[in-house]
Amino acid sequence: xxxxxxxxxxxxxxxxxMPLLLAAVGELVSERAGVLNMSLEGMMLAGAFAGAVGxxxxxxxxxxxxxxxxxxxxxxxxQAFLTVTLRANQIVSGLGLNILVLGSTTLGYRWIFGARSRxxxxxxxxxxxxxxxxxPIFGDAVFTQVWLVFAVPFIILAIAAVLRFTVLGISVxxxxxxxxxLDRAGVSAVRxxxxxxxxxxxxxxxxxxxxxxGDIHTFTEGMTNxxxxLAIAAVxxxxxxxxxxVIACLLFGTATALQFQLPAMGVHVPSxxxxxxxYVLAFLSVAGLAGRQTAPKxxxxxxxx
Amino acid sequence: xxxxxxAGTMVVNRHSVADALSFHGVTKRFGSFAALSDVTVAFRRGxxxxxxxxxxxxxxxLCNLAFGIxxxxxxEIRLDGAPFRPSGPGDSLKAGIAMVHQHFSLVDDMSVVDxxxxxxxxxxxxxxxxxAKLEELTTRYGLALKPFARVGDxxxxxxxxxxxxxxxxxxxxxxxxxxxxxxxxxxxxxxLLEVVRRVAVEGCAVILVTHKLAEIRDVADRVTVVRQGxxxxxxxxxxxxxxxxxxxxxxxxxxxxxPAMAMSLGISAGSEVKRRAARIGPRGPDALxxxxxxxxxxxxxxxxDEVTLTIQPGEIVGIVGVEGNGQxxxxxxxxxTCPPSxxxxxVGDLDLTGRPPQAFSAAGMGVVPEDRHAVGAITGMTLTExxxxxxxxxxxxxxxxxxxxxxxxxxxxxxxxxxxxxxxxVAFGSLSGGNQQKAVLAREMTRPGLKxxxxxxxxxxxxxxxxxxVYGLIRAASERGxxxxxxxxxxxxxxxxxxxxxxxxxxxxxxxCRGEPGQRERIGAxxxxxxx
Numbered sequence: 001x002x003x004x005x006x007x008x009x010x011x012x013x014x015x016x017x018m019p020l021l022l023a024a025v026g027e028l029v030s031e032r033a034g035v036l037n038m039s040l041e042g043m044m045l046a047g048a049f050a051g052a053v054g055x056x057x058x059x060x061x062x063x064x065x066x067x068x069x070x071x072x073x074x075x076x077x078x079q080a081f082l083t084v085t086l087r088a089n090q091i092v093s094g095l096g097l098n099i100l101v102l103g104s105t106t107l108g109y110r111w112i113f114g115a116r117s118r119x120x121x122x123x124x125x126x127x128x129x130x131x132x133x134x135x136p137i138f139g140d141a142v143f144t145q146v147w148l149v150f151a152v153p154f155i156i157l158a159i160a161a162v163l164r165f166t167v168l169g170i171s172v173x174x175x176x177x178x179x180x181x182l183d184r185a186g187v188s189a190v191r192x193x194x195x196x197x198x199x200x201x202x203x204x205x206x207x208x209x210x211x212x213x214g215d216i217h218t219f220t221e222g223m224t225n226x227x228x229x230l231a232i233a234a235v236x237x238x239x240x241x242x243x244x245x246v247i248a249c250l251l252f253g254t255a256t257a258l259q260f261q262l263p264a265m266g267v268h269v270p271s272x273x274x275x276x277x278x279y280v281l282a283f284l285s286v287a288g289l290a291g292r293q294t295a296p297k298x299x300x301x302x303x304x305x
Numbered sequence: 306x307x308x309x310x311x312a313g314t315m316v317v318n319r320h321s322v323a324d325a326l327s328f329h330g331v332t333k334r335f336g337s338f339a340a341l342s343d344v345t346v347a348f349r350r351g352x353x354x355x356x357x358x359x360x361x362x363x364x365x366x367l368c369n370l371a372f373g374i375x376x377x378x379x380x381e382i383r384l385d386g387a388p389f390r391p392s393g394p395g396d397s398l399k400a401g402i403a404m405v406h407q408h409f410s411l412v413d414d415m416s417v418v419d420x421x422x423x424x425x426x427x428x429x430x431x432x433x434x435x436x437a438k439l440e441e442l443t444t445r446y447g448l449a450l451k452p453f454a455r456v457g458d459x460x461x462x463x464x465x466x467x468x469x470x471x472x473x474x475x476x477x478x479x480x481x482x483x484x485x486x487x488x489x490x491x492x493x494x495x496x497l498l499e500v501v502r503r504v505a506v507e508g509c510a511v512i513l514v515t516h517k518l519a520e521i522r523d524v525a526d527r528v529t530v531v532r533q534g535x536x537x538x539x540x541x542x543x544x545x546x547x548x549x550x551x552x553x554x555x556x557x558x559x560x561x562x563x564p565a566m567a568m569s570l571g572i573s574a575g576s577e578v579k580r581r582a583a584r585i586g587p588r589g590p591d592a593l594x595x596x597x598x599x600x601x602x603x604x605x606x607x608x609x610d611e612v613t614l615t616i617q618p619g620e621i622v623g624i625v626g627v628e629g630n631g632q633x634x635x636x637x638x639x640x641x642t643c644p645p646s647x648x649x650x651x652v653g654d655l656d657l658t659g660r661p662p663q664a665f666s667a668a669g670m671g672v673v674p675e676d677r678h679a680v681g682a683i684t685g686m687t688l689t690e691x692x693x694x695x696x697x698x699x700x701x702x703x704x705x706x707x708x709x710x711x712x713x714x715x716x717x718x719x720x721x722x723x724x725x726x727x728x729x730x731v732a733f734g735s736l737s738g739g740n741q742q743k744a745v746l747a748r749e750m751t752r753p754g755l756k757x758x759x760x761x762x763x764x765x766x767x768x769x770x771x772x773x774x775v776y777g778l779i780r781a782a783s784e785r786g787x788x789x790x791x792x793x794x795x796x797x798x799x800x801x802x803x804x805x806x807x808x809x810x811x812x813x814x815x816x817x818c819r820g821e822p823g824q825r826e827r828i829g830a831x832x833x834x835x836x837x
Contacts, residue, residue: 167430170419174412181410184374185424185471186395297414305374305393 007141009261014142015215017253018149019044019207019224023231024249025156026203028242031235032163033196034176034298038094039079041228042101043201047072047208049105052219053112056121061213064122065148068209069202075101076201084193087302098228106221113219123217124148146214148206160242172196176296179303189303204228226279233282240295248285252278323349324386325510326371326402326479331380333366340366341534343380348479353501353511353524355543357554358531359768360738364514365407367531368481371512372404373397398424403472404481407514409464413457417467420456421474435474442473446500461627462493469500480504481512486520488794490627491829498524518547518570530554555769563773565780565801568822570769591615591651592788593639593757598648600634600812608634610812611648616757616788621779623803623820624792627832631812632792633675636761639790640672641665653756666695669756671749673742673763675792681745684734688726689715691733692748722747723774739771746778750787758782761792776802796828810834 023044030037037043050071055064075097082093113119128144135143163169171192174182179189207227212219230252238245255278262269327347333340341363348354356364369375370382373391382389384400391397397404411420418432421439436452443450448466456467465485472480482501486494502524505511515521521528521543528543529536530553538553540546548559551570559567593616600609609631616622626632637643638650641662649658652668665672674680682691689708692715693699700710715729724743726736733741742763749758760779764772779802783789793799799806803820808831816831818824 165429167422167426167428170415170422170430171424173415173419174423177412177414178410181412182423184372184394184404184406184410186393186398187424188393188395 003137004141005261005265007138009257010138011142011145012260013250013254013257014149015145015253016256017250018152018214019210019227020231020234020249020252021152021156021246022207022210023204023228024234024238024245025159025242026200026207027231028235028238028240028245029159029163029172029203030196030200031240031299032176032296033172033193034179034296034301034303035083035193035197035200036090036094036232036300037079037197037200038091038232039075039097039101039228040094040200040204040231041224041226042094042098043072043075043079043204044208044211044224044228044231045098045105045222046075046101047205048212048223049108049208049219050205051209052121052212053108055123055213056119059122061122061124064213065206065209068205072201072205072208073198076198079201080194080197083302084190084197087304090300090302102222109219109221118218120217121213121219123213123215146210148210148214156242156246163242173296176298179298180305183303183305193303204231207231230278230282233286236295237282237285252282255281323351325350325384326389326512327383327386328367328370329381329383331367331370331377331382333363333370333375334378339534341370341377344531344534344536345380346529346536346539348510348512349527350478350510351505351508352526353505353513355521355525355528356512356514356531357516357521357528357550358537359516359554360766361768362531362554363534364531365483366534368404368483368512368514371397371479371481372402395424398475401475401478402481403475403477403479405465405468405472405483405485407483407487409468411456411464411467411471414455416453416455417450417459418452420467421471425474438474439470442470446473446503447496448500461488461629462490465489465493465497469497473504477509479510479512481514483514484516485513486515486517488628490833491796491825492833494520516570518551521550522547532556563776565776565798566769566773568801569772569795569797590617590654592618592620592653593790594649594651595639596649596651598635598638598645598650600631600638600643601646602634608812609638609645612809612812612814613648614790614807614814616790618756618786618788619783620805621783621789621791621803621820623799623806624790624809625794625796625799625806625828625832626809628794630809632761632794632809634812635809636672636675636759636792639665639670639757639759640674641670666752667697669752669754671752671755671758671787673745673749673758673760675761675765677741677745682733682741684732686733687730688719688724688733688736688744689729691744692718692729694748695752698753718747718751719744722750722778737771739767739774742767742771743774743778746775750778750782755782755787757788757790759790759792762794763791764793764795764798796825796832800825800828808832 023040027037027040047068051064051068054067055061058064079093079097082088083090124146126144127147132143133139163172171182171187175189175192183189208224211223234245234248234252237248258277259274262274324347328344331344332342358364370377373394373396418435421435422430439450439452450463450466450470456464485497489497498520501511501513525543528540528550530538530550532554538550540550552559595612595614597611597613598609599607599611602608612635624632634643638645641660641664644659649656652670655668657664657668678684689711693711700707712729719729722743724740724747726740763775779789791799791803800820800822805817806820806828807814807817808828810831
């Protein structure tokens with residue numbers, strides 16, 4: 001592999017890891033508070049769709065991004081109402097939502113775009129920060145990205161800081177370990193769990209919108225293609241710690257980038273195997289680590305006072 | 306002593322300025338069951354007010370109403386004379402009510418300081434500031450805690466200490482403690498009661514739920530007895546009224562009480578024990594031999610360390626220790642559900658080391674497991690089916706169950722062991738805790754060729770009547786020549802019925818002595834890990 005190819009590979013790995021990172025970090029917060037948000041995939045897809053529609057109708061990708069976050073709100077609220085208030089099974093309700101979102105975005109896409117499918121949607125432009133862009137070879141291939149990519153490290157740092165250094169972070173931790181104790185300390189476990197699900201919704205919306213208006217500037221049916229499930233796998237692989245989850249996302253991103261890199265390098269592997277690789281990696285990591293994990297004690301357990 | 310009529314009304318309970326919290330005709334129902342009916346009681350500033358009553362009498366419900374976990378169905382709770390209707394613990398905490406719950410209410414996976422911060426602040430968690438506050442409180446009350454230790458790594462006594470500090474840090478005006486001493490060692494109980502006393506002297510109204518009479522003698526300014534959800538008696542001079550309070554609690558003359566029961570309640574010195582000790586004859590062949598048994602768990606940690614113990618037929622040996630020192634593992638080894646990593650187990654003259662549970666049953670080992678719901682019985686099946694869970698004894702014809710024969714046998718067992726149920730076909734789970742336990746005992750004690758009975762925490766969560774019945778059954782078995790190993794976290798219980806007591810500490814037997822009340826201090830020290 002030449003240096004130039006390596007640079008392109010790194011650049012596309014980072015780009016492909018972004019939606020996973022945003023969704024996984026959001027999911028991490030949910031799971032730390034005891035909510036296994038299976039609807040993450042649906043939330044991402046809804047975000048991708050709403051972002052595309054918003055950007056296309058307003059002409060502004062930034063407005064599209066905001067519309068994506070707002071549009072995922074109701075999906076997150078349904079998930080919260082079902083699992084926190086009605087105490088429904090978190091996995092079943094999440095999968096149900098995923099199917100609902102897949103159906104409604106497909107319908108909406110055909111209805112709104114119809115014949116205009118394959119039309120390019122206004123998306124974010126690529127940009128590279130000063131100094132960094134002057135690095136030979138790597139400057140262009142690695143650091144010329146959508147601004148959201150540069151924002152992600154700061155978002156992750158901020159979330160890590162909130163979890164580690166604030167009372168809210170301690171309450172989130174307690175909601176996932178022992179919601180009864182949290183409740184008896186005078187903090188509503190219900191409110192915390194509603195809050196984290198809405199937060200995860202926003203992060204998933206960002207991740208989904210990144211795919212449609214940050215990366216490929218179009219929307220296709222079911223375009224998230226399991227990214228939400230990969231993000232959930234990254235949280236498990238990361239053993240519910242933020243930094244290990246980030247590493248897992250980067251790993252999955254790299255595996256996805258390999259799909260494009262290997263053929264470019266002249267290595268001929270059946271394309272089905274390549275497309276499968278991030279999922280196989282996720283499967284192996286989750287299966288290989290099963291039993292040696294320390295999940296939050298009250299994960300996926302509804303809370304009864 | 307103020308007698309109370311059946312309606313639970315008391316003339317003395319008009320609002321007085323000293324009343325911090327008062328209940329007026331409060332009723333709380335769970336479904337059709339009235340946990341509290343028309344309760345009127347007042348708690349005063351500067352007093353330790355003990356609530357005495359059997360399991361299920363309604364003491365915890367009363368505390369939970371004051372703390373806002375449940376809401377009253379009728380009647381009124383007043384705080385400083387004004388109506389008080391907390392909709393959740395948050396409201397009560399804001400009003401200055403703090404509570405130590407019956408079971409720990411701490412997040413194991415967090416540090417002591419983080420547990421203290423929970424619900425106490427907003428924004429950034431200033432851990433060092435809280436650690437300083439903690440330091441100040443612990444020195445003031447003579448406690449010791451490491452602020453940055455993980456709660457899951459602390460001993461039971463230290464966790465209880467965190468619970469108390471968690472309340473004190475809020476500077477409560479009313480402090481509720483729901484059976485805080487149930488899990489503590491004698492020394493730790495003394496320390497806790499001192500703290501409670503001091504908090505009351507500083508002007509706090511303290512509500513202490515307990516069923517230990519010694520504690521009432523030590524700290525109570527006032528005692529209210531709760532029975533079947535009603536106030537049964539009250540005393541302002543508890544030290545002098547102990548016997549009357551107990552009578553009100555169990556609604557029977559004390560003379561009719563089983564002597565072991567009386568002793569474990571703390572009302573008699575237990576002269577019975579010596580009489581029993583004399584009954585054991587010269588040492589014959591052992592019924593059970595545990596020979597240098599070692600158990601390591603999945604992570605390689607040693608849970609039982611070369612435990613050696615022998616029991617003769619007819620002997621009752623008690624195993625005491627703070628929970629988590631190897632009792633559960635010892636029980637599992639003797640039930641055959643956990644093969645030891647080293648050592649031997651011999652029942653009668655059969656070496657059963659490494660054999661499956663069926664072999665233990667066949668050799669005459671009866672097991673009353675510590676968790677009767679998870680291991681001892683199947684709650685969704687009928688009482689009859691549970692009495693015949695043991696496959697080898699089920700009456701069949703041509704491979705088909707003979708239900709009628711089973712039902713008749715079940716009725717006989719129910720009569721013999723006083724299992725009260727509306728019939729042999731009711732779901733096991735619908736029985737009361739006491740009757741469930743008696744049914745498990747019935748099944749295990751009618752095992753053909755019973756040589757050894759392992760009873761792990763046999764009286765946990767039972768009311769006085771059922772506890773007495775269980776003691777009676779255990780003693781009857783020992784008189785029939787069955788060797789009994791009693792594993793219990795209630796030291797007084799073991800001292801009352803065991804001939805010999807062994808202390809488990811960190812998986813080792815650290816001491817053995819005769820089961821006599823005089824040994825209480827020494828055993829307490831051994832349980833805490835001090836060598837005698």
